[in-house]
Amino acid sequence: MTAEPPVLDDRTVTKVYGEGEIAVHALRGVSLTVERGDYLAIMGASGSGKSTLMNILGCLDVPSGGRYLLDGTDVGRLDERRLSILRNRKIGFVFQSFNLIPRMTALANVELPLAYGGLKGAPRRRRALAALREVGLADRVGHEPKELSGGQQQRVAIARALVTAPALLLADEPTGNLDTTSTRDVLSILDGLTMAGRTIVIITHEDDVASHAKRVIRLVDGRVVEDRRQAPVDGPPPRFDTVLGAKR
Numbered sequence: 001m002t003a004e005p006p007v008l009d010d011r012t013v014t015k016v017y018g019e020g021e022i023a024v025h026a027l028r029g030v031s032l033t034v035e036r037g038d039y040l041a042i043m044g045a046s047g048s049g050k051s052t053l054m055n056i057l058g059c060l061d062v063p064s065g066g067r068y069l070l071d072g073t074d075v076g077r078l079d080e081r082r083l084s085i086l087r088n089r090k091i092g093f094v095f096q097s098f099n100l101i102p103r104m105t106a107l108a109n110v111e112l113p114l115a116y117g118g119l120k121g122a123p124r125r126r127r128a129l130a131a132l133r134e135v136g137l138a139d140r141v142g143h144e145p146k147e148l149s150g151g152q153q154q155r156v157a158i159a160r161a162l163v164t165a166p167a168l169l170l171a172d173e174p175t176g177n178l179d180t181t182s183t184r185d186v187l188s189i190l191d192g193l194t195m196a197g198r199t200i201v202i203i204t205h206e207d208d209v210a211s212h213a214k215r216v217i218r219l220v221d222g223r224v225v226e227d228r229r230q231a232p233v234d235g236p237p238p239r240f241d242t243v244l245g246a247k248r
Contacts, residue, residue: 010056012031012066015063032217038214043217044219054201092168100153102144117164132156137152140152151185154186168200168201174202194214215230
């Protein structure tokens with residue numbers, strides 16, 4: 001039996017903006033492997049390269065050098081159309097600013113990635129409803145973002161990220177706009193997801209958020225200066241059904 005490839009496999013990735021004397025070396029030979037079921041926190045100060053690395057991991061940008069394989073696919077060999085398909089099928093994004101469509105209901109927002117992927121009708125709605133149930137919003141499916149708290153909006157965003165059953169959940173400062181209670185709720189959901197076998201990469205500058213991860217890397221000036229395993233803080237038992245909790 002052939003072993004499954006890592007979800008993420010960065011091989012001496014570099015990123016340079018500009019040329020000559022004004023060139024900015026945002027990443028300087030980053031190598032990183034993330035296996036299935038891992039929960040990784042990427043940390044670093046402003047200008048460390050963590051946002052650039054996130055954009056490359058999310059296939060929102062391409063390296064200047066090196067190779068990046070996502071779930072076994074060499075990203076550098078894809079044209080924009082195939083790259084867009086890969087993003088839709090393999091990556092679930094969670095952003096600090098939620099990025100919900102204002103005049104669409106929670107249910108419609110969660111259905112969007114499935115609609116882009118071509119899933120129609122009842123199966124799409126069924127999966128979106130299941131995703132919202134699993135983040136505790138079964139009673140908010142008909143609400144628009146303006147009718148939801150910040151924490152509830154972020155939970156809708158997590159449901160949207162999960163609904164395609166992606167290989168990777170990529171979260172960029174997901175608690176940055178939340179109060180303490182909402183932060184705790186969102187981190188509890190992520191804890192449950194990793195216990196159910198999900199692969200999560202979270203970008204954060206907060207030690208309390210990173211303490212929930214199984215592994216922490218730290219960037220300085222575009223280089224990995226620390227890569228350590230840790231015992232994550234205790235989270236709730238997994239409560240995700242077979243639609244969202246299936247290991248990938």
